Amino acid sequence: MSTSTVSAKKPAPQTGGGRRKLTLPWILLIIAAGLALISLVRVISGADDITSVGTVSGALQLAVPIGLAGLGGLWAERAGVVNIGLEGMMILGTWFGAWAGYQWGPWTGVLVGIIGGALGGLLHAIITVTFNVNHIVSGVAVNILALGFTQYLSNFTFDKAPGGSSKQSPRIEPITQITIPGLSDGLKDLQAKGWFLISDLAGVVGGLVTELSLLTVVALLLVPGTWWVLWRTAFGLRLRSCGENPVAAESLGVNVYKYKYIAVVVSGGLAGLGGAFLAIVSTGIYQEGQTGGRGYIGLAAMIFGNWMPGGMALGAGLFGFTDSLKLRGGSENVHAMLLLLAILLVLAAAWQLYKKKHFQAAIAGFVAVGVFVWYALTDSVPSQFVDAAPYVTTLLVLALSAQRLRMPKADGMPYRKGEGK
Template identity: 70%
Template sequence: MTAPTTATDVNQPSLEHAPKAGRRLSWPVLLLVIAGALALTSIVRLITGADGITNVSQMSTALQLAVPIGLAGLGGLWAERAGVVNIGLEGMMILGTWFGAWAGFQWGPWTGVLVGLIGGAIGGLLHAIVTVTFNVNHIVSGVAINILALGATRYLAPLAFVGHQGGSAKQSPPVESLGHFTVPGLSDALRELNDKGWFFVSDIAGLLGGLVTNVSWLTLIAVALVPATWWILWRTPFGLRLRSCGENPIAAESLGVNVYKYKYLAVIISGALAGLGGVFLSIVANPFYLEGQVSGRGFIGLAAMIFGNWMPGGLAIGAGLFGYTDSLNLRGGSANVHALLLLGALLLLIGAIYLVIRKKYVHAVITLVVGALVFAWYAGTNEVPNQVVAATPYVITLVVLALSAQRLRMPRANGMPYRKGQGK
């Protein structure tokens, strides 16, 4: 006699068929990998003479470009850990840029930060109502919010900004700066060390110098949100309940967790974080709102979150990687990207050797051939076209996601519809 199928069997993926997570790297191993990558980059810098790939200014720009991507990724992390896919991060960032600049030029930048947070949270609330309460497909809802946010800001901008000095139908008046800080003494010492061009040591100095030179206060808040998110979600009862809603909401409900409440809170926080990323763009990166300035960063933030395997630390590394490649557009782009072709060829060679050790010979040969082609591109040219430089962040996004896809494990109930009491 066959046992009856329960609601849990029907609506939730079984542990048998759950995707297996890849082995997590311990902190010592992760730091060793980062040090190895930095040493390899230093070798490439010495060979190519492209000192700009690790100088203080490059790293400072990379940090500034990584912050909005990281905040969008954190927003996606909060929502998806509660089981709600948030494709609407782009739209929530757009709302943050507009509301932040609108309030900022009238009442000051910190008021703009607060109002931008609220603007993004409103987008999150709308997404929660549509997906959690009405069980609309999460992707459809997110796309609709992106379109709605773009249309709403285009409608509101002429009404709010035209007639003010510096304002237009597509741009807000300038917003006062939040201010920057530089660690005195340490910043100058690291810059001097970076300028010496020594192997590895100067590259570390450039990386650290970018973290302590002309840093916005909002950057400091954004960086602090990464460990804060980890602590809240993995070290508090609140975080355990929230994550249980993304893994098995029926089991969470049976233990007394109000699944609707936690999903709502998670998606609203998600929208607020994405809105904060938008505020960064319209107050820190640029002192004004400009139509189109989000420019796909919400989607890249989502990619950074996936690359990080739905973990804050991995997300931060992904955001840093994408921010760094984006910074190549602004500082010596063609020469730096050309130097990175050599770095890519060396990484592919190392990858081929690793695959041979793992006895994956076909994959190793393919990797080696691709590496040889990249090296031939590097050796046969002196620079890369500007179009390639502009496309580099997006190409890196696709390549990194493709290479990391095998080790990913999203929350098991992510994107699945849930109704209260369905497990009874």
């Protein structure tokens, strides 16, 4: 056998420039490292509430609407459609979920909330896929239309209902909550001991088994469900191909329009489910403006997660945790997070030095010193900073993760049927 034949049969060498994917083991490792750092901060600062059962339970409830919006964004963008309209679809979910929920029960409200969000997704799909309008323009239009439409509907529905007004709905019957009595109480006792890492782990697990809504369980299952559908089925492969190279997908017989429509309608339905969760589970009532920009934060969580379900869930959990700290401990908890930020910046500086990026390392080190001095010289932070903490976290996370992002290649790109023929 000739040398050329042997060399031809050798597998091509793999390039080492690819980035490591955010797989489940890596996500669990990141969570474990983050928990250890937070435990260290808790011990040093004395802010024992940052990993309490109540904080974790509240963080989960706050993270679910963000995660559902992020999951909706992932479906749309994996098919090549940018969905800035997630906020508007969440608004539709809150209104329709509350409207049906107070009349016919919470689960009917959940179903109708999903339909309301899906209708917003359908409108976005018609505008972007069929008429090829700029995706950002369409998404902003959906947000504005949803806000005005729900305000108009409230004037002659909730305003006429007992216990309602033009800005809020009557109270909705709650969905069943699960608490494991023996396990929940035991974990609360263990968390109260204040042991390093062990008590923090008990607080985290206790928060996951205390007053857990059945709808929260459904929402959590949607994360692995989305991963399985999009990455382990032929349907998911075709859908993702529409976001990577729709022309090539069409040349192989994929109906690109159909898959884009399905993806965007599902995206709207998931955002609507997030809105229904806000109205039915989080507050038990519809209130005008209650989404509070969570659709945009969900989009940020999806980008942070690199358009992957696991990473998106991690980002949603981070934003929910920050919001929970603000609501439960206010200034004390957010002040403790300054120490965590200083430690993370020191680690970032060390990483940049390892990569021989001295300028970036110097900037990270300088900021770390400034944050640590701020923490050391103060006992609290201004109330304005406490209120802004979740949004500051969003900006910081996006800024730090921007270099590793890899969006679908045809995301937001115009496409016309017949280009692949």
